[in-house]
Each structure stands twice: as structure tokens, then as C-alpha cells.
């Protein structure tokens with residue numbers, strides 16, 4: 001849905017101010033260290049464009065560490081949730097990533113509670129050389145999308161907010177996706193991937209990989225987690241969910257000391273399979289939204305798309 005009348009500057013400000021009255025506002029903010037982070041912005045200023053942050057929006061939906069429950073003095077207590085807030089200045093690829101996480105955590109109560117409290121405002125971005133987004137990859141999550149002239153409602157909540165701010169005329173039209181971003185992405189099939197399981201590129205890339213996990217930590221669709229129980233001497237027990245990482249040596253270790261993904265090549269292959277082909281009910285869905293964060297974060301320049309291109313050439317070798 002498009003609100004076809006030009007969104008005057010005052011209306012855009014009114015929209016964002018109105019969001020800020022009912023919710024805390026978060027937006028991408030460039031720090032003095034040159035790193036862009038999602039931060040609370042209070043009453044503004046509001047960003048004019050979306051910017052990809054180093055740590056993606058998943059940190060607000062699936063926190064690095066969250067207490068799932070706590071047992072104290074004979075009583076269980078559920079996790080405490082923060083109040084509603086809005087995130088303004090979200091990129092289109094990040095809205096796709098949230099859609100993907102919504103599917104993965106569709107039956108997860110704490111994720112869904114948190115998600116229901118987040119109002120997401122997309123904006124146009126300025127792609128850089130690492131961006132390879134693809135409009136056709138998957139649907140978008142989010143509530144509204146605004147540029148300097150128009151506003152799109154992406155959800156019923158978004159539609160209500162726009163109407164409350166005086167946007168009443170509606171028209172159909174495409175969102176302003178950057179064009180030509182997918183040209184560098186090799187389309188590798190599951191069959192090609194499987195046929196190249198012994199390709200030299202795995203050992204070569206693994207010999208450089210530091211197993212630092214940076215690529216997975218910054219990826220907006222990576223979501224591996226671990227559960228930790230802390231028991232104190234006074235009988236208090238708390239269960240926490242914390243981010244895990246498929247590049248860590250312990251990730252594939254199970255009871256009895258068996259490790260079903262020993263070595264960096266196996267872990268690299270696992271991440272690529274998960275990213276490009278998905279698991280479970282999402283098998284077949286490529287979850288790489290092309291944001292380029294992993295390419296920027298990797299200290300040794302490992303690039304899954306380059307590996308995919310090599311695999312196509314080395315299939316069966």
C-alpha cells in the first residue's frame with residue numbers, strides 16, 4: 001500500500017514524533033569510532049536514510065543473553081520483557097531478515113512477545129560494494145516504509161499509525177529497492193553443493209579461517225543459541241538463552257565426547273549449507289539477504305559467494 005500524496009517534511013516529522021510518544025525510538029547511529037550501531041535516540045534527530053549497523057536488528061529480537069525463567073524462594077518467574085519501542089531507519093534487506101527470523105521462531109513465546117512490541121520503520125539506504133540484496137529472495141517484515149515523499153504501510157499496525165498521522169490517500173506501487181545488486185551472486189543448487197563436498201576450496205578457506213565467529217555474529221539471519229542454567233548456593237536457579245556460533249569448536253560436541261563437525265572446513269560447510277539452503281521447514285529458502293556484513297567483518301576476507309562460485313567450478317573434483 002502506498003500513501004500517494006507527497007509526504008511533506010512536517011508530516012514525516014509528525015509521524016516519527018508520534019511514534020516516539022508511545023514508544024522508545026531506536027535508530028542506526030554512527031559512532032566516533034566509525035561503527036554504526038542501533039541506539040536509542042530519544043526525541044531525534046531522525047535519520048533520513050537507513051544504514052546497516054554492524055550488529056543487526058536481531059539483537060533487539062533475540063538478545064545476546066536473555067533470562068528465560070528464574071526460580072527463587074519457591075517460585076518460578078517468567079522472563080521480564082521490555083516495553084514497546086520502534087526502530088526507525090531499517091534497511092529493506094534487514095526487513096527480509098526479520099521475516100526469516102519470524103518463521104524460525106514462530107512458536108517461540110519470548111521471541112513472539114518481543115516481536116509484537118517492536119514497530120519497524122524501513123527507509124531507503126545507500127548500498128555499498130558489499131551489498132547484494134535481492135527483492136525476490138523472501139517477503140518483508142515491518143510496519144511502515146518511508147522515503148522523502150511517500151509512505152507505505154507494511155502491516156495493519158503500520159496502516160493505523162499512518163492514518164493517525166493524516167496519511168489517508170493510498171495507491172499501489174513498488175518499494176524503492178536498489179537495482180542491480182544481485183549480479184555478483186552465484187546461484188548454486190543443493191545438488192552442486194553436495195557434489196562438491198570434497199572440493200579443494202573447503203580446505204583452502206579453512207586454512208585461513210580463524211574460527212572467530214564474527215561472520216555469524218553479525219549475520220542478521222544467524223540465530224544459533226545455547227541454554228545455560230545457573231544455580232546459586234541459596235537455591236536460586238536461572239535459565240538463560242545466549243547466542244552460540246557454529247564456528248566455535250564446542251558447537252558440534254555432544255555427550256560422550258563425540259564431535260559431529262570436527263575441524264574448520266566442516267564448520268564452514270555447515271554455515272554455508274544452513275545459510276544458502278536452510279533446515280527443517282525452511283529447507284530450500286536461501287537466508288542470505290546479501291547485507292555484506294560477513295564480508296566486512298571477516299578478518300581474512302572469506303566470502304561465501306566466492307566459495308559458491310568456486311564450488312560451481314570445482315563440482316565433482
Ligand code: SF4
Pocket residue numbers: 215218219220221275287288289290291292293294295304
Ligand atoms: S551471510 Fe553475510 S551477506 Fe548474507 S545475510 Fe549473513 S551477514 Fe549478510
Ligand code: SF4
Pocket residue numbers: 208209210211212213214215216247297298299300301302
Ligand atoms: S569471520 Fe572469517 S575467520 Fe572468522 S569464523 Fe567467519 S569465516 Fe572464519
